[in-house]
Amino acid sequence: MITKDARILLVDDLNLIRRMLRQCLDEMGFKYIEDATDGNEAIFKLSKARSKGVPFDLLFLDWNMPNKTGIEVVEYCRASELFKDLPIIMVTAEAEKKNVLRALMNGANDYIVKPVSADILRAKLDHINEQLKKKVG
């Protein structure tokens, strides 16, 4: 379950979008939020946190980033024993259905179209929690 104590990693090459997400999550009461600016840094931070015994519980992932795209990070996570169950929400300006489907087919749990608002985030986190409940049940 994603609770207010969840450890969250925000991955976007744009500071503006990371700030936007962070502000919404702050307003919602989340306390443990870290940033990464591209896919490689995200994978490094995911692995490091895991090895320290404080893994991330949720990943917000931009689609278009330098070095490694969001979809490549999703593929990496889903192929890894360590991160195959990590909840991932893709965040992108690409709002078309075919792109939403592509993200979900590649293993993302959900999808947010920029800009991000607290209402949308809340709904998406509820959706993720429903998914997690079903998995456990």
Place this chain on the structure above:
Amino acid sequence: MGAAQKLPSLQTDPLLKDELTESVIDIFKSAFDLDVRLVSFIKCNGYDLVGDVSGLVGMVQESIEGNLVISFSLPVISRVFSKLYPSEFTTVTDDVRQGCAELANMIYGRLKVQLNGRGFDLKMCLPSVVTGPGHRVHQNPAEVTVLKFEFENKYSFEVVISCHNR
């Protein structure tokens, strides 16, 4: 979409103005909690946008090429970003440059869903940015749609769509 199928004309599309307006208003409200309103609208051939920072994104499909440009003076973009950044921008920093390009990208992303839902088949394009005090983005005599927006009764900016047949 097959080559034989005729794509609709963006230049004469009756919904373009309203959908672009809606997209701009929605993005500014949800991203920055700003209530912007449309204050003027013109269609013309050729136009010079003037600003300190401009975000651009290509609008490309089989039969037309065009772009969407949004231009701001530094005090206006600084005000727009003030909800997310604690201190005012006195120069065009990387955050301003990238943020302005992303703003154009978000507006286009929202608009593209509407247009493609009506068969325009516009492709995904990466945004870019132009900076420089008082620079001009010149739209050489393409058909241009110019929308001017205002917020807080003193800040204004323009959004332009231009396109021509390929």
